[in-house]
Amino acid sequence: VGSQQLPPGAVVTPAVVVDSDVLDANLRAMADSAARRGLLLRPHVKTHKSAEIARRQLALGAVGISVATVGEAEAFAAAGVADIFIAYPVWADRDRAGRLRDLAARIRLSVGVDSVAAVRHLAAELRGGAAAPALVPVHVLVEVDCGLRRSGAAPAEAGTVAAAAAAEGLQVDGVFTFPGHSYTPGGLEAAAADEAAALAAGAASLAGQGLPCMVRSGGSTPSAAWSAGPADGGPVTELRPGVYCFNDAQQLALGSCTADQVALTVLGTVVSVPAPDRFVLDSGAKVIGPERPPWAPGHGLLPAFRGATVTGLWEHHAVVRTSGDGALPEVGDEVTVIPNHVCTVVNLVDYLNVARDGKLVDRWPVDARGRNT
C-alpha cells in the first residue's frame, strides 16, 4: 500500500494517492493472465477515468477500452483511444445520437443494446430521421443477462435483438454480459460459469438467426480469473475488468487481490481525537465514497491499525473506533484508508496524486470525472 510511504505533508489531505509501481504490476498481471488464456482484454475505464492509465493498458496489449457513457467515450477519444465499446444499453436520444455519429466518424465505436426498441431507435437517430441505412459504421453488441438481473436480454432472445440490428444496417459484433453477481464472497467461480453459459447461449441465439458472433465479452475483476476462453475450451473471447488496476477493500474481502496489490488509497489527516476509543479523519464520504456492501466490515480499512475500519462516515468525517487499549494517533497525523469501492472514489476527485518509491512524482487528471451523460 504505497501511499503510506509518502513523507508527511507531501500532499494536502484528503488526497487520493496511486502507487504507480503497484498499478503497473496490476496492469501487467491482468494482461498476462488474459493473454495466457487466449482472451482479449478490453479494460473498463470507468474505474480510473484517466487517459494516462488507459494508455498504459493499451501499451500492454489491450485491444481497446470499455466505457459506460457517451461522455466517457468522448473523453477517451479526445485522448487518442481509437477503439471504444460503450458497454451499456445506450438510449440514443437526439443529443446522444449526434455525439455517437461524431464519435463513429473518428474511432471504431461499439455500443451495447438489449432490446429491439433500443436498436430501432438507435438506427433511426443515427440516420438523423432519414429513411436510409445508417451512414456511420456503428458496431453493436447485444447485452445478455447471466444472472445479475440488472439490464440485458435473456440469452435466448439475443438473436432477435441482433437480427433487428442487422436489418437496420448496424454491424453486429456479438454479445456481452456482466457477471456482477460475482460480487459476493464465494460467488466468483459460479458467476464465471453463468457468464460462460449465457455467452454461449447468446451466441447460439445469434446463430439461429444466421448471424456470426465474433465477440463474446464478459469478465469482472473478481470473476476474471475463472472466465473460460479459447485456451480452456470456453466461449469467452474478451474480458472487461475495471477495478483490477487499483483494487480496493471490496476486492480484498472477495479474495481477488492481496493488500500489496492495492494501488490506490486515500490519505487523511487526524483532525480530532475526542475520546480514548475514537479518532476522526478528514477523509470523509466526499472522498472515500459512501458505499458499504452489507458484508464489508466498515467504510474502509486502515492498514496501519491492525483490524481497524472506518466505523462512522459523514461527508467530511471518517470516525474510527478502536478497542481503547491500542495506540491512538495524534491530531495532525496522516492515516491511510483503503476505500471500499475505488470507482466511486476516483469520480469524486479531479486528479490522482502519483507516488513512486516514497515520493510524489506526478498528478494525473481524472479526465472523465462526472461524465455521466
Added chain:
Amino acid sequence: VGSQQLPPGAVVTPAVVVDSDVLDANLRAMADSAARRGLLLRPHVKTHKSAEIARRQLALGAVGISVATVGEAEAFAAAGVADIFIAYPVWADRDRAGRLRDLAARIRLSVGVDSVAAVRHLAAELRGGAAAPALVPVHVLVEVDCGLRRSGAAPAEAGTVAAAAAAEGLQVDGVFTFPGHSYTPGGLEAAAADEAAALAAGAASLAGQGLPCMVRSGGSTPSAAWSAGPADGGPVTELRPGVYCFNDAQQLALGSCTADQVALTVLGTVVSVPAPDRFVLDSGAKVIGPERPPWAPGHGLLPAFRGATVTGLWEHHAVVRTSGDGALPEVGDEVTVIPNHVCTVVNLVDYLNVARDGKLVDRWPVDARGRNT
C-alpha cells in the same frame, strides 16, 4: 416535485433538476422559522455548493454561511460572501494556514476547533512560525459533542480549549455542535434537547474561564424546528441547517419535509425493461449517490410510481423492481428519482438544471464541487 414537469428531452439524462419555486419557498420557510424564534441563520452550503443559492439565503437574512472545508470557504469568498464559518475541527497545516490567512484578510472568517493541540497549531501556523500574536483576526468556535460521538470536545472541556485559544490571541466567539443523531426517525426532538444542553454546558464552561460565549450554534435540518432559542428561553443563538434548501428522501422519511417541499430531483431515462417486474434507469450511483441509511426503503423514491423505490443500484444503472401487476414505463421514458441524500448528489455534478413553471430556465454551476481540502 418540480422536475416531473419538464417536457421530455429538455435535458440530457441523467440530470439533476432544481425547481426554483420550491427552493425559494424552502429558503423562505427556514428564514421565517428562525426569525420568529429570534435565531440567527447561518446555512450550511455544503448541500448546494452554489453561489447563486448562497446569495438567495443571504438576501433572506442569513448572517453568513457555514462550510466544511477551507476550499469551500475560498469558493464562496470568491463569490462575494463576506462572513464564513468553517464548521469543522480545522487542522491548519502549512498549505491551509496560508490559505486561512489569505481568507481572514478579506472576509470575516471563523473556524472550528475541538482540542488545545489544534488551537496551538492553528495559532502557530497563522503566525507563520514567528513567536508573535496572530496578525489576522481569525475567530474560533469550540466544537462540543452533544451525543453524535463524532468530533467535538465534551461540553465541560470547552472552556479549556477556549482559554487556550484566547491565550494564543485568537478571537473566541463561542461554541457549536451538530445534533446529527437527529438523523433517525423519532429522534428529532430528543436530539434538539441534547443540543441545547451541550451548548448551555459549553457556554458555562467558557464562563468558568472568564470568557463570554456570544455564539451558541446548532441546528441540523431535521432538528431545526425543535432548536430552542431566545424566544423560547433556550440557549441556542444560531442555526446551521443545510439540506432544507432541497430536501431529499431521507428528510421525507424523517418527517422533516413533505413531498411538495422536495426541490431537487434526478431525472433519468429508462434504458432497459428486461422483465415484466423490472426496469432500469440511467440515473445510477454516480448521479443519485450510493448512500442508503439502514431505515431507507431503497436507493431513492419514484414519485410517479406509487411506493416504488430504486431496489438495485450500480454506477450507471438504477434498477426498479415492481410488483409486476402495475404499468411499466417504456424504454426511452424519463423518470424522476428523489435521491436519499442530496448533499452527495450535488457534489457529483458540475451544474444544476433549474426548472420553473415546467420550463428549463437556467443552469447554476456547483461552484464548490469537490473542494475537499
